[in-house]
Amino acid sequence: MDTGMLDVPGARLHYEVRGAGPVLLVILGGGTDAAMAAPMAEALAGRYTVITYDRRxxxxxxxEGPPAEQRIAEHADDALRLLEAAGAEPGHVFATHSGSLIALDLLARHPERVRRLVAHEPPAFDLLPDAEYWRRLVRESMELCEREGPExxxxxxxxETGVTAPPEPDPGLPQWVRDMLIRMTANMEMSLRYEMGPFSVYVPDAEALRAAPLVLAYGTESTGKLMHRATLAVAELLGRPAVELPGDYVGYLRSPAAFAEALHARLSL
Known part of the structure; x- marks a missing residue:
């Protein structure tokens, strides 16, 4: 594995590169970091040059400065710069949860840079029939974070969502997992205070995406739950089906080998 730092406007991005072959950029959800995708990246490294990174x-x-409200377009520009740094050819993208919203914006605005996007469980809550309920939940959780803290x-x-906080870094876990969980716990405040609000009201650009090289996916264990509903709402907006991938909302971490095989099949369409 190679690691590096990429300077982008307002931030420096830590990235990791594994394998050889066509570029596959991985964009994860809020509060996570590159280590979450490491087992899947290792499973795909024989087929792709897999790039994972910690989001700004x-x-x-x-x-570079104090935290401020996060914008999806700015995060999509970060992803674009990572693809550009990897070479002139367009790259595949796998993205999950709020990372999927970033990737949808990237694909809509820069389709020439993306060979195929697999967007896993995009939380486009504003497309749901009960969107006002989720707007209120976001407001109340942000207020609670201010009063009582991120925990x-x-x-x-x-x-409400079934997406839980990182577990405690149990001493019995491998060191890399403990380090990752400590970092993720520290990320929660940034995600709650500065990202969740603007991201939760994002609506993908239907006109730009209807004919784009895009696969919408959800975990088999998410069926009937909020993230499945949100994925189906995006699918309806874009007039395309949604497909299953193994596991739940973090199937790529819990079952990396099976998830990698299923993801490769979708990228190879």
Whole structure:
């Protein structure tokens, strides 16, 4: 594995590169970092040059100034610069959760840079019939974060969405997992206070994406749950089907080998 730092406007991005072959950029959800995708990246490294990274303001990708409200377009520009740094050819993209919203914006504005995008469980809550409920939840969780801290807020969000906070870094876990969980816990405040609000009201550009090289996907264990509903809402907006990938909302971490095989099949269409 090679690691490096990429300077982008307002931040420095920590990135990791594994393998050889066509470029596959991985964009994860808020609060996570590159280590979450490491097992999947290793499983794909025989087929792709897999690039994982910590998003701006998270873990090892510091902002140049104080935290501020995050914009999807700015994060998509970061992803674009990573693809450009990897070479002139367009790259594949796998993105999950709020990373999927970033990737959808990237594909809509820079289709020439993306060979195929697999967008996993995009949380486009504003497309849901009960969108006002989720707007209110976001407002209340942000207010709770201000009053009582990120732990209380993430518990509230987890109870409603099924997406839980990082577990405690148990001493029995491998060192890299413990280090990752410590970083992710520290990321929660940034994600709650500065990202969740603007990201939760994002609506993909349907006109730009209807004919784009895009696969919408959800975990088999997410069926009937919020993230499945949100994925289906995006699919309806774009007039295309949604497909299953193994596991739940972090299937790529829990079952990396099976997930990697299924993802490769979708990227190879």
């Amino acid at each position: 303001g998270a873990s090892r990708s510091p902002l 209380a807020a993430i518990r509230m969000v987890g109870e």
